[in-house]
Amino acid sequence: MLLNIASIVAVVLAAATATTEARPSGGCHFDNLLVFGDSYSDVGNVYKLSKGAWPLKAYDHGRFTNGPVWSEHVARHNHLKLKNYAYGGATTDSKFVQGYSGAASDLPVPGFIQQIDQLYSSKPIPQKDLASSIFVVDFQGNDYFFNPSASPVAVVQNIENGIEKLVKLGAQNILVVENFDYGTIPYFNGNATIAGAFSQAATAQLVAYKDLERRLAKKYGRPSDSKHPFRGACSNNNSNKKDKKPKVTFGYYKLNDLLNHLREPKVLKRLGITDVVHGCVSNDYKTVCKDAGKHLFWDAFHPTAKVHKALGDAITELI
Ligand SMILES: *[C@@H]1O[C@H](CO)[C@@H](O)[C@H](O)[C@H]1NC(C)=O
Numbered sequence: 220m221l222l223n224i225a226s227i228v229a230v231v232l233a234a235a236t237a238t239t240e241a242r243p244s245g246g247c248h249f250d251n252l253l254v255f256g257d258s259y260s261d262v263g264n265v266y267k268l269s270k271g272a273w274p275l276k277a278y279d280h281g282r283f284t285n286g287p288v289w290s291e292h293v294a295r296h297n298h299l300k301l302k303n304y305a306y307g308g309a310t311t312d313s314k315f316v317q318g319y320s321g322a323a324s325d326l327p328v329p330g331f332i333q334q335i336d337q338l339y340s341s342k343p344i345p346q347k348d349l350a351s352s353i354f355v356v357d358f359q360g361n362d363y364f365f366n367p368s369a370s371p372v373a374v375v376q377n378i379e380n381g382i383e384k385l386v387k388l389g390a391q392n393i394l395v396v397e398n399f400d401y402g403t404i405p406y407f408n409g410n411a412t413i414a415g416a417f418s419q420a421a422t423a424q425l426v427a428y429k430d431l432e433r434r435l436a437k438k439y440g441r442p443s444d445s446k447h448p449f450r451g452a453c454s455n456n457n458s459n460k461k462d463k464k465p466k467v468t469f470g471y472y473k474l475n476d477l478l479n480h481l482r483e484p485k486v487l488k489r490l491g492i493t494d495v496v497h498g499c500v501s502n503d504y505k506t507v508c509k510d511a512g513k514h515l516f517w518d519a520f521h522p523t524a525k526v527h528k529a530l531g532d533a534i535t536e537l538i
């Protein structure tokens with residue numbers, strides 16, 4: 220009983236702090252969250268492109284999962300306007316590997332480079348709002364799914380090319396969501412050979428991301444607080460500055476670490492997840508389980524809304 224009262228007090232106190240604290244980002248005022256990515260971030264672009272045919276009705280309103288995706292949680296917590304450039308099936312560059320979506324995987328979708336060149340740059344954020352905009356880059360392996368021999372170094376090079384384009388277009392705050400272990404998805408269940416090959420690509424990609432982090436730090440500097448890189452980002456405010464060299468703040472989120480954490484027995488227990496192997500939707504899309512809440516994966520490729528919530532909370536904390 221005492222414990223209950225204590226936790227109620229704690230909740231009330233937390234709520235009071237949340238409302239009196241002017242900004243969650245230590246003085247920085249962010250207004251926009253722009254997301255470039257694939258099905259891990261798409262909140263309806265493929266649905267629109269396919270005229271409502273994909274993803275299937277069992278999915279949550281054009282999302283590739285059973286509830287809000289991570290970026291929606293982040294936008295809601297931080298009162299950000301969410302701009303979604305992500306397409307299910309997107310690769311890092313359609314000229315490198317063309318990505319597809321749709322029931323028959325026959326709808327070409329814009330890759331990262333094309334999301335910038337064709338979608339963002341025709342209607343960019345006004346100059347004055349760039350300091351208050353966070354650009355997120357989140358690509359989770361479609362290059363390999365559409366071309367298993369794609370090189371991880373080349374994939375990360377495409378991501379770097381896109382980041383440099385965003386910087387040229389004035390982006391000042393860029394968050395890169397690094398990859399998870401692609402070999403763990405239900406799609407590969409029962410085939411250790413192919414799962415192993417995808418795990419190897421994922422590991423090589425994480426090494427390439429480390430190099431990318433080093434290159435960008437050398438060029439643009441490092442945030443003083445890597446756990447909360449964007450909290451000091453206001454001093455970047457290029458619209459206040461006379462000097463030409465743009466300041467850009469980079470943050471990196473390790474999705475693989477989060478998924479490893481979620482797989483720990485005590486965390487699974489707390490989340491009520493009992494199946495980390497099978498998707499709630501079967502690999503052939505024919506059956507849907509009764510309780511998606513018990514699954515880490517929603518279908519052959521995508522995590523459940525519970526994982527998206529955990530990711531959203533983690534990225535909210537980072538921002
Ligand atoms: C950056 O400076 C401009 C002009 O002084 C101001 O309007 C804007 O709110 C500032 N942005 C941030 C993120 O503090």
Ligand SMILES: *[C@@H]1O[C@H](CO)[C@@H](O)[C@H](O)[C@H]1NC(C)=O
Pocket residue numbers: 409410412413
């Ligand atoms: C595993 O996948 C590879 C590549 O697609 C295929 O060549 C092989 O036959 C599969 N093995 C099994 C046991 O299904």
